[in-house]
Amino acid sequence: MATKTEKEIEALSTRLEKLKAQQAKEEQQKQALETTQQSILDVLQQAGLSLDDFIIHNIKVARRVVARLDKAQKKGEESKQAVTVKKKTVKKRRRVRAKAKPSIKIPAGRYGNLPDNPDQIIVVKEKGPRPKVLKAYAEEIGLDNFLEKCRMEE
Secondary structure: OOOHHHHHHHHHHHHHHHHHHHHHHHHHHHHHHHHHHHHHHHHHHHHHHHHHHHHHHHHHHHHHHHHHHHHHHHHHHHHHHHOOOOOOOOOOOOOOOOOOOOOOOOOOOEOOOOOOOOOOEEEEEOOOHHHHHHHHHHHHHHHHHHHHHHHHOO
């Protein structure tokens, strides 16, 4: 019966073997790429061409490779962000509209005896805005009382 530490040792040893194999493979790839690059440069030099000419000739292939690498890099960044950012969406509450106040319609005419300025006479025309002073006072005491108290005969 294997103990917990023995299992950990076995797991670590298998991981170490995998990492060594991966390192050997990377070294082999690096060496192959270096020899390939040197042979390409030699062939180009023999043909009298530069590396720029070779790249321009193969620009489509190079762009595809770069696009694929960019796409893979963006995909990796998106998956990392998606894992870290998880927010609950909160439902917005419905706003209850305030009930509209019935507006007071002040009829056209001349008005005076206002508590603010009793000597002032305000003329209200058929069309046009009503002064705020009149509206406020009419709302305060009521339209009927306002008309009895402040309306002046012409």
